[in-house]
Amino acid sequence: MSAQDDIELPETLSYHDWAAAVREGQLLGQSCNDCDHVGGVPSGACQECGGRDLTTVELPTTGTVYTETTINVPPEGFQERGYQVVVVDLGDARVMARIVGEHVDIGDDVSLSGFIDTDDDHPAPTFEPDD
Amino acid sequence: MTRASVVGAGMTKFGVHDTPMQELFGEAAFAAFDDAGVGPDEVEALYFGNAMGGQTENVTHLGPQVATHVGLAGKPVQRYEDACATSANAFKNAVEAVESGRHDVVLAGGVERCTPETGLDTDAMTRIFASASHRQYEQPTGLTFPAVFALLTKRHMHEHGTTEEQLAHVAVKNHGHGSLNPKAHFGKETTVEEALDGPVVADPFRLMDCCPFSDGASAVVVVSDDLADSFDAPVDVTGVGHATDVVPLADKDTPHVTQAARDAATTAYDQAAVTADEVDFAEVHDCFTGAEVLASEALGLVEDGQGGIAAAEGRTRRDGEMPINASGGLKAKGHPIGATGTAQIVELTKQLRGTAGDHQLSGVECGVAHNLGGDAATTVVSVMEGRA
Numbered sequence: 001m002s003a004q005d006d007i008e009l010p011e012t013l014s015y016h017d018w019a020a021a022v023r024e025g026q027l028l029g030q031s032c033n034d035c036d037h038v039g040g041v042p043s044g045a046c047q048e049c050g051g052r053d054l055t056t057v058e059l060p061t062t063g064t065v066y067t068e069t070t071i072n073v074p075p076e077g078f079q080e081r082g083y084q085v086v087v088v089d090l091g092d093a094r095v096m097a098r099i100v101g102e103h104v105d106i107g108d109d110v111s112l113s114g115f116i117d118t119d120d121d122h123p124a125p126t127f128e129p130d131d
Numbered sequence: 132m133t134r135a136s137v138v139g140a141g142m143t144k145f146g147v148h149d150t151p152m153q154e155l156f157g158e159a160a161f162a163a164f165d166d167a168g169v170g171p172d173e174v175e176a177l178y179f180g181n182a183m184g185g186q187t188e189n190v191t192h193l194g195p196q197v198a199t200h201v202g203l204a205g206k207p208v209q210r211y212e213d214a215c216a217t218s219a220n221a222f223k224n225a226v227e228a229v230e231s232g233r234h235d236v237v238l239a240g241g242v243e244r245c246t247p248e249t250g251l252d253t254d255a256m257t258r259i260f261a262s263a264s265h266r267q268y269e270q271p272t273g274l275t276f277p278a279v280f281a282l283l284t285k286r287h288m289h290e291h292g293t294t295e296e297q298l299a300h301v302a303v304k305n306h307g308h309g310s311l312n313p314k315a316h317f318g319k320e321t322t323v324e325e326a327l328d329g330p331v332v333a334d335p336f337r338l339m340d341c342c343p344f345s346d347g348a349s350a351v352v353v354v355s356d357d358l359a360d361s362f363d364a365p366v367d368v369t370g371v372g373h374a375t376d377v378v379p380l381a382d383k384d385t386p387h388v389t390q391a392a393r394d395a396a397t398t399a400y401d402q403a404a405v406t407a408d409e410v411d412f413a414e415v416h417d418c419f420t421g422a423e424v425l426a427s428e429a430l431g432l433v434e435d436g437q438g439g440i441a442a443a444e445g446r447t448r449r450d451g452e453m454p455i456n457a458s459g460g461l462k463a464k465g466h467p468i469g470a471t472g473t474a475q476i477v478e479l480t481k482q483l484r485g486t487a488g489d490h491q492l493s494g495v496e497c498g499v500a501h502n503l504g505g506d507a508a509t510t511v512v513s514v515m516e517g518r519a
Contacts, residue, residue, distance in 0.1 A: 015267050040382050041268045047377045067289070067386075069281035071273060071333045075258035078273040085272045087282060087381045094381040098272045106289045117271070124271035 009056040013042040017056075022115050022123045027059040029093045040093035061112035062130070063090040065104050077119060086110070088127055101128040132402065133367040135226040136359035136518065139167025139352035140477040145465030146316045147246045148346040152184060152193065153200040156242040159348035159470070160201040163238065167352040167362060171202035174352070175234040178225040180211045180218030180241030181469040186259045187249045197242065212469075214263035215418060216504030217241055218349065219472030219511035223371050229355040236358065239476075240350025241469035248346060256344055263505045265379040277333035277341055277419060279506045282380065283387040284335060284421025290387075290436070293424060295335050297439030299326035301420035302339045302462055304448050309459025311449075311490035316345045316465030340420040345465030349474035359518065366483045369405070370514035372398030380506045392429035392501060395512040399499070400431075403514040407431030410514075411495040412482065413453070414475040416503045417460040423447075426501050427455055430512065449492060457482065457490050472511065475500035479515045 010017045013030055018041060021028045030039045034051035040059065045052050068086040084099040088110055098116055110127040117123045141162025143155055156179075164170065177198050184190040194208035211221040218241030225239035245256060260276045287293050303323055309315035321339060329337035359365035372395035377383050384390065400406060413432055417423035424438030432453050433441040441447050447455040458464045458478045461471060479498040481487040500513045 019267070041265075041379060047382055066381075067282045067286040069278045069285060069333045069335075070331070071275055071278045072330070073253065073257060073275065073277065073332045074273055075261045075270075075275055076254040077258060083273055085274055085278055085282070087386075096269055096272055096274070096379060096381045106285065119271040119273070122267060122271035124273075 009058065011056065013054070013056040015042055018042050019123050022125050025061070025112060025114070027061060027090070027095060027112065027125060029057050029059045030054040031057045038092035040090070040095045059093055059095070060090045063088040063110060065106050065108045065110055066094055067106060068104060070103070086127065095125060097125040097127045099128065100126045104129050132404070133356045133369055134371065134402065135229045135353050135368045136356060136365040137351045137368060137476060137480045137515070138354050138359060138362035138365045139163040139169065140480040141166055142314055142349035142470070142474050142477045143347045144314045145345045145347035145467055147248055148244065149248050152181070152188065152190065152242045152244060153197045155346065155348040156197045156240065156350070157200045159240055159350040160238060163240070163350040163352050169236060169352055173236050174203060174206065174238050176206055176228065176237045177203050177208040178211070178221040178228070178237060178239040179208055180221040180472065182212050182214055182217040182243060183259055183468060186262065187244060187251060203238070213509050214504035215416065215466070215468050216472060216502045216509045216511050217469040219500070219502035219513070220373070222351070222473055222476055222513065223373050223511055225353045226368050226371050229353055232355070236352065236354045238350055239353055240348065240473045242348035243467040243469035244346040245344040245467055246346050268379045275333060277336050279380065280419040280422050281333040281336050283425060283507070284419070286387045287421065287425060288335065293439035295327060296323060297443045298335060298340055298420040298424070299323045300443040301417065301423050302326045304442060305417060305456050305460040305462040308449055308457050308490060309463025312459050312464060315459040315463050316343055317459070317463045336419055336421065342418050342461040342466040345467045347465060347467035347470045349470045349477050351473055351476050351480065364484050365518045366480045367516050367518050368513060369516050370399035370401070370403035372396060372402070372512045374398070374510055376508045378505065378508045387425060389425050389429045389503070389507040389510065391507055391510040392426060392503065392512065395510045396430050399512040399514045403516070405497060405514060409497055410499050411497050412457060412492050413455050413499040413501065414458060414460065414478050415455055415501040417456055417462045418466060420462065423455065423460065430499060430501055449490070454492050457492055472502040475502055476513065483515060483517045
């Protein structure tokens with residue numbers, strides 16, 4: 001599968017669907033058909049109302065930095081130091097991600113740039129600052 | 132309204148212990164028994180907290196092991212795991228057990244070992260602590276617990292102008308408090324300059340913004356309202372609120388308001404029929420300096436956005452209008468995960484009895500404990516008052 005447009009959105013969003021999408025440069029969330037709440041990661045029920053009638057939605061791949069920190073004391077399994085972890089506001093939902101490239105501040109515009117999977121093959125999305 | 136009473140309280144010194152967990156817990160439990168004047172025959176059940184023994188020491192099924200060590204073999208034991216709110220959750224269930232009439236006298240407490248005495252270095256323990264964040268949607272970024280609270284605090288700083296210097300004042304205050312508490316991990320005072328000069332762990336947090344890895348145990352004897360007067364020094368539990376919030380952090384509505392703390396506090400205050408204005412002092416979950424700022428606001432002890440300013444102005448110091456963490460808090464007293472929640476109850480009990488020793492506050496009648504787990508997605512708030 002090459003172009004992200006080719007990915008058919010799964011009816012029920014699982015972690016494996018979400019992770020596969022991250023590897024293809026796509027962020028998937030869920031929109032609740034009862035209350036319209038949008039969640040940024042797969043869940044069995046709406047985080048807001050508990051409804052199970054959820055539609056998988058493609059989230060924007062650009063957003064702004066909601067909050068950020070630079071980690072100098074990493075957990076075992078992460079070799080590097082001084083990496084930046086952010087929560088990105090994508091509009092309807094937020095997602096946690098790693099920053100690659102220049103340091104960003106709250107409010108900066110960022111775009112999805114790929115993923116890392118240094119943690120037992122679990123992908124984490126990466127973002128980079130817009131010019 | 133009185134939901135239950137604490138009639139005995141005990142804890143180990145928090146710090147570095149080369150002692151197996153059952154022996155650490157035994158020291159706290161026996162102190163609580165002796166303080167209450169009860170023996171194991173009178174204690175009907177154990178509500179026990181341990182968060183990470185399986186990961187840190189290859190010990191699971193610890194409930195009956197510690198029960199046996201303190202003479203409670205044969206009694207029902209329930210073991211709680213709720214990250215850093217582990218033993219507050221155990222305490223909540225102990226209160227409900229005596230309130231409902233299921234039991235009359237129970238023991239609640241917890242134990243944990245987090246220092247290198249476990250054989251685990253900082254990187255390994257940092258990974259184990261990070262297991263309280265989401266496995267799929269947070270841990271793969273390399274998130275750590277200092278970073279979790281850094282994310283919350285950075286947003287608070289952005290919205291309210293809280294400064295690193297104000298955070299340093301929280302550390303200075305709690306180290307000052309801890310220097311008066313012989314049970315505290317750290318007995319040394321520090322300065323704002325020293326705090327601001329430390330190495331960065333996860334910005335804005337430097338070393339002195341972070342609580343230590345600690346070993347320790349704590350325990351309290353909890354009895355029904357009806358039985359309380361037959362003990363020497365009962366202290367009443369008048370409210371316990373327990374709430375959760377969405378996980379992962381990114382999906383919380385407004386992460387830094389720590390909504391679970393606000394919900395738990397509302398419940399606890401309603402049960403106790405008190406307002407935040409009537410609270411005389413608080414023990415809050417200052418795993419990081421920023422966490423104390425967020426907690427002081429969530430509990431209504433300080434106005435929203437004013438938590439950092441209040442610390443810098445000394446309003447939350449032991450001689451201020453709203454003493455917070457007179458024990459030294461997690462920052463200086465230490466944070467053996469599964470022991471922290473009931474250690475706060477030990478502190479409230481001693482303060483309200485007037486037996487806290489060198490760190491006794493004057494004239495306190497109503498205290499609040501705030502113990503959170505994970506990214507504050509679990510919070511338990513307890514209100515305790517001297518028995519009328």
